[in-house]
Amino acid sequence: MHHRKDITFTKPSIYRPGIEEYCDANSAPQNAQLSAITTLTYERCPEWANIISSHLQGNLLTALVRSMRARHCLEVGAFTGHGAVALAAGLEPDGTVTTIDDFSADERAREVFLEAALTSGPGPMITLVEQQALTALREIEMPDGGFDLIFVDADxxxxxxxxxxxxxxxxxxxxxxxxxxxTLWGGAAAADGASAEPDVGETDEARRWLHEMWTDWADAVRVFNQKVCQDPRTVTTLLPLRDGMTLVQRVRGGV
Ligand SMILES: C[S@@+](CC[C@H](N)C(=O)[O-])C[C@H]1O[C@@H](n2cnc3c(N)ncnc32)[C@H](O)[C@@H]1O
Structure with missing residues (x-):
């Protein structure tokens, strides 16, 4: 087929229902250990299970770690271990993943982490630091050369x-x-917070709490996005994958 220069062509937006499922179906399947963690998370922590990272995110984390030949990874926000195992799955045999959580979101996540993540194939590479995240980041011992990949996924x-x-x-x-x-926070980060709020909560009090949390966190994400993107020390790319993933690197040569 020939290209025609007399016809204007605009691609439709990819941001519509069904696209994420299509991407899942046309990507390497979720590895068996990650799939087991996901299933157990939905069984044991049903109310908050959907804060777990997704199939595509797991694939991406593994691919990045593997292609960077990363040796040391750090995660802020372990939850049930999906992210930690996805990171560890991409490591060279002498690699490490340190993951931090105080299990404030759901205490039951600890059990799933210990039972399914630490006992998985790459489990021996993973160390859990049970601490408030900011304190842990201030105190953590840095491996030689620093962490090659840091995945922040907490409050x-x-x-x-x-x-x-x-x-x-x-x-x-x-x-x-x-x-x-x-970093898109359900799309609210890009829409002054008001647009896409979750329509759940069984009582008025629960709905109020959810509304407050949702808007506070949307505001925080929006301010964060703006500040990081303007920081001359780094270069930033906000990807519209799942709920938004921001990739940050130091500028070449450092500032
Ligand atoms: C979205 S979940 C992490 C999901 C996980 N990274 C994954 O890939 O499935 C966020 C986690 O951060 C933890 N968290 C939230 N605030 C925290 C804090 N201030 N200090 C330590 N952990 C925190 C919560 O307990 C929760 O388990």
Whole structure:
């Protein structure tokens, strides 16, 4: 077929229902260990299970770690271990994943982490630090050369503090990649918060709590996105994958 220069062509937007499922179906299947963690998470922590990272995110984390030949990874927000195992799955045999959680979102996540993530194939590479995340980031011992990949996936109001601590302590290796999850916050980050609120909560009190949490976190994510994107020390790419994933690297040569 020939290209015609007399016809205007605009591609339709990919942001519509069904696209994520299509991507899942046309990607390598979720590895069996990650799939087991996902199933157990929905069984044991049903109310908050959907904060677990997804099939595509797991594939992406594994691919990035593998192609970077990363040696040391750090995760902020372990939950049931899906992200930690996805990171570990891409490591060279002498690699490590340190993951931090205080299990404030759901205490029951700890059991799933210990039972399914630590006992999985790459489990021996993973160390759990049970601590409040900001304290842990301030105290954590840095491996030789720093962390090659840091995946931040915890409470959004602290995202900028996590970012500043990582930068100030120079926790990231010179070629390292820093990834923040949920940086679109259900789309609300891009729409002044009001648009897509979750329509759940069984009582008025629960709905009020959810509304407040949703809007506070949307505001925090929006401020975070703006500040990081304007930081001359780094280059930032916000990807519309799942709930938004922001990739940050130090500028070449460092500032
Ligand atoms: C979205 S989940 C993490 C999901 C996980 N990264 C994955 O890939 O499935 C967020 C986790 O961060 C933890 N968290 C939230 N705020 C925290 C804090 N201030 N300190 C430590 N952990 C925290 C919660 O307990 C929860 O388990």
């Amino acid at each position: 959004k109001p602290n995202y900028f503090a996590y970012y500043e601590t990582i930068m100030e302590r120079d926790l990231l290796s010179p070629h390292g990649l820093l990834i923040f999850d949920n």
